[in-house]
Amino acid sequence: xxxxxxxxxxxxxxxVNLYNASDGRIYAEIKFGKHNELIATDSEVFKYWLIYLFxxxxxxxxxxxxxxxxxxxxxxxxxxFKGKKVNVYLRIAEVxxxxxxxxxxxxxxxxxxxxxxxxxxxxxxxxxxxxxDMEELPIxxxxxxxxxLKLGDYLNVKTLDDLNMIVSFILASFRPxxxxxxxxxxGEAGTGKSMNTRLIRSFIDPAKQKDLLKKEIDSNELxxxxxxxxxxxxxxxxxxxxxxxxxxxxxxxxxxxxxKKLYTDTDEIIIDMKKTxxxxxxxxxxxxxxxxxxxxxxxxxxxxxxxxxxxxxIWKDFNKDFPYILGSLVNAVSVGLKNKGTDNTPYAxxxxxGRYIAECSEVLGWKTGYWQKIYPENQGQGIEQSxxxxxxxxxxxxxxxxxxxxxxxxxxxxxSELLEALSKDLPSxxxxxxxxxxxxxxxxxxxxxxxxxxxxxxxxxxDIRSNGKNLIIVTID
Numbered sequence: 437x438x439x440x441x442x443x444x445x446x447x448x449x450x451x452v453n454l455y456n457a458s459d460g461r462i463y464a465e466i467k468f469g470k471h472n473e474l475i476a477t478d479s480e481v482f483k484y485w486l487i488y489l490f491x492x493x494x495x496x497x498x499x500x501x502x503x504x505x506x507x508x509x510x511x512x513x514x515x516x517f518k519g520k521k522v523n524v525y526l527r528i529a530e531v532x533x534x535x536x537x538x539x540x541x542x543x544x545x546x547x548x549x550x551x552x553x554x555x556x557x558x559x560x561x562x563x564x565x566x567x568x569d570m571e572e573l574p575i576x577x578x579x580x581x582x583x584x585l586k587l588g589d590y591l592n593v594k595t596l597d598d599l600n601m602i603v604s605f606i607l608a609s610f611r612p613x614x615x616x617x618x619x620x621x622x623g624e625a626g627t628g629k630s631m632n633t634r635l636i637r638s639f640i641d642p643a644k645q646k647d648l649l650k651k652e653i654d655s656n657e658l659x660x661x662x663x664x665x666x667x668x669x670x671x672x673x674x675x676x677x678x679x680x681x682x683x684x685x686x687x688x689x690x691x692x693x694x695x696k697k698l699y700t701d702t703d704e705i706i707i708d709m710k711k712t713x714x715x716x717x718x719x720x721x722x723x724x725x726x727x728x729x730x731x732x733x734x735x736x737x738x739x740x741x742x743x744x745x746x747x748x749x750i751w752k753d754f755n756k757d758f759p760y761i762l763g764s765l766v767n768a769v770s771v772g773l774k775n776k777g778t779d780n781t782p783y784a785x786x787x788x789x790g791r792y793i794a795e796c797s798e799v800l801g802w803k804t805g806y807w808q809k810i811y812p813e814n815q816g817q818g819i820e821q822s823x824x825x826x827x828x829x830x831x832x833x834x835x836x837x838x839x840x841x842x843x844x845x846x847x848x849x850x851x852s853e854l855l856e857a858l859s860k861d862l863p864s865x866x867x868x869x870x871x872x873x874x875x876x877x878x879x880x881x882x883x884x885x886x887x888x889x890x891x892x893x894x895x896x897x898x899d900i901r902s903n904g905k906n907l908i909i910v911t912i913d
Contacts, residue, residue: 474524545557583757607793837893879908
């Protein structure tokens with residue numbers, strides 16, 4: 437009997453289950469010691485398993501590369517036509533009003549959260565895939581509802597409001613089925629932005645290497661990262677391109693991308709792009725207006741030199757508090773599920789996120805209306821930051837507010853006249869010639885992009901055709 441045939445029979449006899457998963461991949465459930473492991477058949481791990489299995493069932497014979505490919509093709513064919521149709525999840529799953537978190541420990545335990553509380557299960561009701569870099573989460577311990585405030589002992593933030601905005605981001609991260617905000621940490625060098633990022637990440641999707649992603653958002657690399665991480669963290673960003681901004685919007689509100697399995701393949705895998713994202717950098721990295729309404733803005737203050745500690749000491753102390761902080765957070769998630777549908781506040785954007793956090797707040801010790809106050813304020817800070825970083829938006833807001841002081845509430849003219857009116861008060865002539873300043877044929881597209889920022893300041897615009905001219909009408913409340 438040919439080696440490939442023997443290897444195929446050995447593989448089929450040792451695969452517990454085959455799954456035809458929703459991401460377009462075939463997964464084999466294989467017994468590893470005392471537990472079962474879910475492995476994609478197109479992965480290197482599956483190849484190693486085939487080699488190991490054949491060596492131990494065929495007196496040390498080795499499989500050639502061609503034999504391995506033949507076996508994988510046979511297993512994939514069997515999985516495609518006979519495998520169970522399932523959803524496969526990464527780190528966190530939300531199914532039928534229950535949330536499951538893969539703790540990534542050797543016992544294969546998962547955390548189950550529902551409206552009655554949380555508990556640890558020895559067997560998962562859903563299928564989780566793992567990557568080698570996924571780190572273990574501790575088993576949460578609920579001691580006091582407000583133990584989450586201990587997080588303030590480790591994060592460098594200015595105010596309690598900032599800490600609670602970060603808490604809201606963590607709580608939203610446990611809800612994979614709703615759009616989630618992007619967390620934007622800015623501040624000077626040496627203010628602990630990277631350490632803040634790692635600490636926050638540890639509650640959601642910790643990694644063994646502790647390394648953050650690259651310093652730019654690349655359309656080729658982002659889907660690869662999203663396929664292996666629930667949380668995407670970008671370190672020391674100096675800016676975001678239009679393409680990067682568009683990708684982050686997809687990640688925040690949800691969507692999917694396809695990627696070829698191999699460069700020579702026409703087959704594709706489907707990558708769920710609804711992820712949790714943290715950005716940090718020295719500059720204002722949310723200048724793209726389409727990101728502003730999806731972002732939580734936190735500025736890290738300067739660190740007092742006398743309060744600086746070695747990272748090893750911080751992690752040592754943090755790991756003692758970690759299970760209790762996590763316990764109070766997942767308890768808040770449970771309360772949010774229990775109170776689902778009780779908040780009807782008309783948030784300007786991210787309605788699901790805003791209402792869910794309000795529904796969690798019962799157990800966080802927040803006063804009535806507190807969340808409804810700090811959330812719009814945080815968004816307002818981001819909008820102001822974005823307007824101030826865009827000379828075109830800043831000049832338009834400034835012009836309309838000055839007109840309003842003279843009781844003039846409308847400006848009308850063609851695109852070139854608007855640019856001329858705005859350019860009169862520019863800080864320098866150079867501004868009108870850099871990339872931040874639109875050309876006359878770009879004015880309408882630029883107005884569309886900044887419309888949410890303008891609306892927040894009571895400014896709206898429309899374009900009409902009148903007397904053979906394309907007029908722009910700008911009004912202020």
